[in-house]
Amino acid sequence: PPAQPAHKRILLKLSGEALMGDDAFGINRATIVRMVEEVAEVVHMGVQVAVVIGGGNIFRGVSTGSVGMDRATADYMGMLATVMNALALSDAMQKQGLVPRVMSAIAIEQVVEPYVRPKALQYLEEGKVVIFAAGTGNPFFTTDTAAALRGAEIGAEMVLKATKVDGVYSADPQKDPSAKRYTRISFDEAMQQNLGIMDATAFALCRDQKLPIKVFSIFKNGALKRVVLGEDEGTLVYA
Numbered sequence: 363p364p365a366q367p368a369h370k371r372i373l374l375k376l377s378g379e380a381l382m383g384d385d386a387f388g389i390n391r392a393t394i395v396r397m398v399e400e401v402a403e404v405v406h407m408g409v410q411v412a413v414v415i416g417g418g419n420i421f422r423g424v425s426t427g428s429v430g431m432d433r434a435t436a437d438y439m440g441m442l443a444t445v446m447n448a449l450a451l452s453d454a455m456q457k458q459g460l461v462p463r464v465m466s467a468i469a470i471e472q473v474v475e476p477y478v479r480p481k482a483l484q485y486l487e488e489g490k491v492v493i494f495a496a497g498t499g500n501p502f503f504t505t506d507t508a509a510a511l512r513g514a515e516i517g518a519e520m521v522l523k524a525t526k527v528d529g530v531y532s533a534d535p536q537k538d539p540s541a542k543r544y545t546r547i548s549f550d551e552a553m554q555q556n557l558g559i560m561d562a563t564a565f566a567l568c569r570d571q572k573l574p575i576k577v578f579s580i581f582k583n584g585a586l587k588r589v590v591l592g593e594d595e596g597t598l599v600y601a
């Protein structure tokens with residue numbers, strides 16, 4: 363029989379930068395298609411998948427492009443950037459045969475529907491992929507925090523933080539060949555060792571809610587599937 367997933371409902375955090383591929387900015391179609399293929403694999407295993415998408419490939423509140431700007435205004439621009447990414451992701455998912463639903467934390471209803479928690483839960487139960495756009499809807503936050511927040515709200519078993527590196531290392535693996543990947547590490551240990559897993563607000567929320575975080579690479583073939591199967595992949599941050 364096919365392997366059974368260890369997790370029924372997950373929250374996947376994709377950074378905006380993951381959509382860039384090797385481009386300098388914006389959205390790289392081939393990259394997004396590859397990512398969606400990985401997601402489709404676990405959806406077809408019956409896992410309920412919600413995605414929080416970042417916006418850093420287009421605009422960040424704290425970036426050179428926003429120097430001199432009011433921080434809150436720049437952050438609203440960043441949130442709108444995530445809506446663009448959500449539309450691109452949704453389009454690619456649809457073409458892949460998935461049924462995506464974008465829900466925005468900022469009212470922009472001619473473009474995407476607003477976030478309504480019971481509706482998001484219903485979509486997940488129906489096997490649709492929910493894409494949460496516009497972060498938390500508030501300036502001074504990040505999409506990492508949105509991932510922790512939505513993850514807790516929908517009762518996800520785990521927040522999957524997709525990065526370029528396949529886990530959390532004792533040192534930068536590109537600079538230090540003796541760097542070791544942690545298979546698992548507790549929230550307290552990660553904090554003591556100052557490992558920047560998610561920003562402080564996101565990290566604190568996951569820790570308080572005892573919502574585990576898995577750091578893994580979305581660009582490693584089959585890694586997402588192995589995470590969902592509960593295999594040794596990436597790094598688990600646990601309470």
Ligand code: UDP
Nearest residue numbers: 378416417418423437440441497498504505
């Ligand atoms: N942002 C915000 N509130 C949120 C989420 C995001 O103000 O709840 C803004 C913030 O300016 C941020 C930008 O949106 O820099 C893009 O999000 P983020 O930097 O988290 O994207 P990522 O790094 O994941 O690509």
